[in-house]
Amino acid sequence: MRLEATGAKIIDFDYLSESSNAAAAQIYGEDIPLDVLIHCCLEVFPGSWEETTAEHMVNKLRVMTLGPFLATKYFLTSLKKCDPGEVININSFWASLAGNDFGEYISYQTAKAALNMEALTIAHKIKAKNLDITMLALDPGDIPTKLSRWAGNTNMEHSVTGMVKAIEEATIDLSGSYLP
């Protein structure tokens, strides 16, 4: 089913632009509560670190770290209006220092690891202000999508059901953490 068919309000904006994120938050409406903000975009290739260029490294950081940073910053006003609110980063065990035992996809792994640090840093500040907004990183599993070139051993429905459950059950004490 296409998103339009659900009746959802769709706002087009450039995730990587400060002014475009600010405009999107205005169009959404700063008085309108936002219960969940989900960041799921990515670019993954190339695999080999020796084929990875400066442009690959910077692009991944822009798409997977800067984009979530800007959207979280500009949608914070609407998130605060929900009690509780949540920011969900779809991440991966590939971002884990301990889990990295294969040395591939350096630009993806570096940007995803930076995303975890970004979320933890924001989580500390949000908690310090006693705001009930939980920052959470979720791993969808090994699912067949464009990213994995349609390979993967986790059933999509199982993955989505698990993530919805984690989102519905999340509480502020989990904020800043990664749930596999």
Ligand SMILES: NC(=O)c1ccc[n+]([C@@H]2O[C@H](COP(=O)([O-])OP(=O)(O)OC[C@H]3O[C@@H](n4cnc5c(N)ncnc54)[C@H](OP(=O)(O)O)[C@@H]3O)[C@@H](O)[C@H]2O)c1
């Ligand atoms: N698939 C897996 O096995 C797996 C495993 C662990 C984690 N994950 C995580 O799951 C999340 C979703 O990935 P997926 O597997 O569903 O991959 P996907 O089908 O390739 O989806 C990636 C999405 O990112 C969007 N995107 C890429 N560059 C963008 C940009 N500059 N600005 C805005 N959006 C951009 C793409 O948009 P377009 O469609 O317009 O290109 C696409 O909708 C990612 O965060 C990924 O790291 C996936």
